[in-house]
Amino acid sequence: MTDEQDLPVRRATFAANPAQLDEAFRSSCDAPGDNLRVVSRSVIQCRILPPPDVAAFLVLQYDGALEAPTLVVQKETDKTDGDIVVELSYFAEVVQKSGNPRRIYIKQPALDQLMDQLLVATGGIASN
Known part of the structure; x- marks a missing residue:
């Protein structure tokens, strides 16, 4: 799994392949500008363009190009x-x-809670 210390994760264990979770993850990445990227056999990402004000904040705050x-x-x-x-x-x-x-991690408790709910709703046992 990931070894980046600055990247907290929400984790759950499933007894079988979580097809329902896979489908929910893929279908939630469908807004204009969203890009579903398969990084490897075990990693998939939904890459989202932030709103202009958030993008400006990130570039300025973290000395971005x-x-x-x-x-x-x-x-x-x-x-x-x-x-x-x-x-x-x-x-x-x-x-x-x-x-x-x-990579910048900005804690969002509401998003953590939403991810935990999704993992449990699709049959996982949360382990955070």
């Missing part, structure tokens, strides 16, 4: 002892002047 930041919601799936463990996380990605992206 003049390139639009991206809000990312990520789903990572792994198998552990026969169970399927799913981690949902979110972060902003701000391209630095060096050209390298920087």
Whole structure:
């Protein structure tokens, strides 16, 4: 799973493949400007363009290049002892002047709660 210390995750364990969660994740990434990206077999991201005021804040606050930041919601799936463990996380990605992206985590308790509810509603046992 992820080893980035600054990227808190919401985690749940499933007894079987969480097809309902996969469908909900994919279908929620359908607004104009949203981009569903398959990073690997176990990682999928919904990349979202932030509103202009949020984009300006991120670029100024985190010394970004003049390139639009991206809000990312990520789903990572792994198998552990026969169970399927799913981690949902979110972060902003701000391209630095060096050209390298920087991940920024800004805690959103309402989003954490929404992710926990989604994991449980689709059959997971929350483990946060």
